[in-house]
Amino acid sequence: MLKKLISILMCVVLLLSFAACTGDKDGDLDNNGKFNQSTVKLPDYKPTSDKIKYLCTTDPARYKDPVNWEYSFAQKLKLEYDVEIEIIRTTNNELPTQAARLVLSGQSPDLIQYRAKDDPTFIKNGIVQPVDDLLSFDETVFKHLKDVNELFRYKDGKLYTFVRNYRNDGFCYYWLEDLAEAGLETPRELYYKGEWTWSKFEEYAKKLTVKGSDGSVERYGATYSQLMHTVTGETLVKYENGIYKNNLRSSKLADFFNRTSKATFEDKYIEPTSSTQDSFKGHKVSICLSARDMVDNRLHDEQKNGLVSFSPLPKWDGADKYYTPAWFGTTWIAKDAPNIDGARAFFAVYVLLISNVDPVIEEQVRALSKATKGYSDEDYAMFKEMDDYSKFTLVQVRDEGLGVNWSSTQRADFLNSVMRWNRSWASQVESNFPLLNAAINETK
Numbered sequence: 496m497l498k499k500l501i502s503i504l505m506c507v508v509l510l511l512s513f514a515a516c517t518g519d520k521d522g523d524l525d526n527n528g529k530f531n532q533s534t535v536k537l538p539d540y541k542p543t544s545d546k547i548k549y550l551c552t553t554d555p556a557r558y559k560d561p562v563n564w565e566y567s568f569a570q571k572l573k574l575e576y577d578v579e580i581e582i583i584r585t586t587n588n589e590l591p592t593q594a595a596r597l598v599l600s601g602q603s604p605d606l607i608q609y610r611a612k613d614d615p616t617f618i619k620n621g622i623v624q625p626v627d628d629l630l631s632f633d634e635t636v637f638k639h640l641k642d643v644n645e646l647f648r649y650k651d652g653k654l655y656t657f658v659r660n661y662r663n664d665g666f667c668y669y670w671l672e673d674l675a676e677a678g679l680e681t682p683r684e685l686y687y688k689g690e691w692t693w694s695k696f697e698e699y700a701k702k703l704t705v706k707g708s709d710g711s712v713e714r715y716g717a718t719y720s721q722l723m724h725t726v727t728g729e730t731l732v733k734y735e736n737g738i739y740k741n742n743l744r745s746s747k748l749a750d751f752f753n754r755t756s757k758a759t760f761e762d763k764y765i766e767p768t769s770s771t772q773d774s775f776k777g778h779k780v781s782i783c784l785s786a787r788d789m790v791d792n793r794l795h796d797e798q799k800n801g802l803v804s805f806s807p808l809p810k811w812d813g814a815d816k817y818y819t820p821a822w823f824g825t826t827w828i829a830k831d832a833p834n835i836d837g838a839r840a841f842f843a844v845y846v847l848l849i850s851n852v853d854p855v856i857e858e859q860v861r862a863l864s865k866a867t868k869g870y871s872d873e874d875y876a877m878f879k880e881m882d883d884y885s886k887f888t889l890v891q892v893r894d895e896g897l898g899v900n901w902s903s904t905q906r907a908d909f910l911n912s913v914m915r916w917n918r919s920w921a922s923q924v925e926s927n928f929p930l931l932n933a934a935i936n937e938t939k
Contacts, residue, residue: 496518498789498846516644517930518667518818524577524652534853535635535636535847535852535853535856536635536856537558537575537576537634537636537844537847538631538634538636538839538840538843538845538912540576540836540837540839540840540843541836542576542578542834542836542837542840543833543834543835543836543837544578544833544837545577545578545579545794546579546580546581546834546837547572547578547579547580547581547834547836547837547838547840547841548579548581548583548604548605548606548814549580549581549582549583549604549605549606549607549826549834549841550583550585550590550593550594550597550604550606550607550608550829551582551583551584551585551590551606551607551608552584552585552586552587552590553565553582553584553608554584555582555584558580558582562814562867563596564863567848567859567860567863568844568845568848570842571844571847571848572841572844575840575843575844576837576840576843578834578837578840580841581639583597583731586780588717590607590608590610590613591617594607594613594617594622594829595620595622597829598621598622598829598830598831601831603829603830603831603832604832605828605829605832605833605834605835605837605838605841605930606827606828606829606832606838606841607622607623607826607827607828607829608826608827609656609824609825609826609827610896611892611893611895611896611933612658612895612896612902613896614896615897615938616896617697617827618649618655618657619938621830622829623655623827623828623829623830624655624826624828624829624830624831624832625649625653625654625655625717626654626655626657627653627654627725627830629835629838629839630657630842631830632644634843635852636843636846636847636850636852637842637843637846639850639852640657640659640850642847643658643661643823644657644658645652646658646880646891647823647825647843648736648737649737649811650736650737650738651737651936652737655827656823656825656827657825657826657828657842658823658824658825658826659826659842659845659846659849659850660823660824660845660849661821661822661823661824661847661889662787662821662822662881662882663787663819663821663822663881663882663887663889663907664722664786664787664803664809664820664821664822664926665723665725665726665784665807665808665820666784666785666786666789666790666806666807666808667682667691667696667782667783667784667786667805667807667808668775668782668783668784668785668789668790668794668803668804668811669681669682669781669782669783669803669804669805669806670778670781670802670803671801671802671803671804672802673703673781674703674781677702677703679699679702679703681804681806682699682806682807682809683698683804683805683806683877685806686807687805689850691806691807691810692809692810692811692812693726693809693811694808694812695809695810696782696784697758697764699716699717699781699782700715700716700717700758700764700765700781700782701716701762701764702716702905703716703781703782704716704764705918707920712763713767714778714780714781715763715764715765715766715774715779715780715781716764716765716780716781716782716884717765717766717780717781717783717784718764718765718766718768718771718774718780718782718783718784719755719762719771719777719784719785720771720772720784720785720786721907721910721911721914722786722820722892723751723784723808723820724748724751724752725818725819725820725890725892726751726809726811726814726818726819726820727747727748727750727751727811727814727818728747728811728814728815728816728818729742729745729747729748729751729889729890730742730888730890730891730892730893731743731748731892731894731906731926731931732893732894732897732931732935733892734891736830737899739893739894739935739938740935741928741931741932741935743924743927743928743931744924744928745889748920749920749924751811752913752914752920753920755914755918756914756917756919756920759914759917761826766779766780767914767915767916767917768915769911769915771783771784771785772785772789772793774796775789776793776794777781777796783916784808784809786820786822787822789863790805790868791868795867795869796867798868798869798870798874799869800869801867803872805874805877806877807819807880807881807887816888817886817887817888818887818888818890819881819887819888819889819890820889820890821889821891821892822848822893823891826841826842848860849899860873894906894931897931897934897935897937897938898933898934898935898936898937898938899933899934899937900926900930900931900933900934900937901930901931901933901934901935905927905930909923909927
């Protein structure tokens with residue numbers, strides 16, 4: 496019943512928001528019962544089929560429920576190009592095999608879900624195709640993406656992973672009541688004062704840790720996910736012009752992992768768990784450093800009820816810039832995709848909705864998010880601040896899925912050995928350095 500009510504409300508929001516976009520005095524729908532089109536001129540693509548075949552792990556139901564962003568996207572795609580998305584659903588484990596089978600058997604989908612661990616394997620094996628001749632940065636909707644896409648050219652000079660959106664993916668979440676009880680300012684308040692540093696984060700984690708009479712930890716002050724080492728500006732590999740370089744022996748990385756290991760295993764105010772988001776949502780910790788998807792997908796009720804809030808990550812002490820992990824969104828275009836213009840239309844509409852190139856569309860998306868996720872105007876100001884790249888330097892993480900010796904599993908085990916299992920950084924670096932070298936050699 497509740498979901499049905501939300502769906503009805505969302506439909507109302509959609510109608511009202513599209514009406515606001517057009518200013519049409521005769522109402523919010525045209526004579527055909529369709530939403531009015533964008534004020535931004537989209538490329539004149541001519542799909543050869545009314546279906547875009549998309550191989551992915553996404554539940555097709557997400558495109559049919561007005562509560563989800565995918566619903567709005569599908570509606571806009573239908574409006575602008577009269578095409579629909581046909582999901583070829585697979586599992587996370589079977590995605591690579593399914594992609595190869597379809598392409599090599601002459602049954603290519605149009606699009607394939609991008610995962611970092613399939614890059615550059617899909618390129619090397621001819622599962623996907625370059626997009627240089629398919630998507631032009633001269634188009635209004637794509638102009639702002641030219642510079643960031645230059646970072647993703649493969650070693651043959653071609654672009655296979657068209658970055659359709661990118662964002663600051665380093666978020667700090669916190670339970671407001673815990674901070675209030677401890678008499679502490681929020682990380683957001685400290686950020687605006689220029690005082691939200693890693694040292695301050697450690698201080699907060701200590702003060703917020705709750706221990707029992709026997710000294711056992713009842714609630715940890717903080718926890719953090721694997722990618723937090725990027726606050727130093729360093730990653731496990733360096734990547735430039737399609738070339739990978741082993742960076743495990745970085746002194747900055749050593750400083751980060753040695754410092755956080757002490758906080759976790761000696762001082763015991765950071766929880767040594769790989770389920771950081773679950774721990775925070777279950778209120779087992781007070782502060783969580785994680786990715787943006789948490790506020791987008793997991794904290795709706797807590798956000799609406801004013802129980803949690805968010806800020807940027809703390810700035811690493813002594814860093815020359817304010818570094819933060821980056822999230823880059825892309826989708827592969829399959830080799831021999833049958834509906835190329837349909838695939839191109841997918842990118843154009845996606846970028847239109849997500850990149851705020853059209854102010855009226857931006858307001859529509861904002862209205863939908865406020866209705867479903869409870870974001871306040873102050874929250875939106877924070878989002879805008881965090882996506883100001885003159886203030887934050889986005890750090891690419893390109894060390895996943897490089898080869899047999901450095902798959903997602905090996906990478907996770909390496910990081911967990913230090914972050915969760917209390918093994919020294921120095922010893923793990925020396926045992927994993929040759930494995931990463933071997934994986935990098937596989938990309939050459």
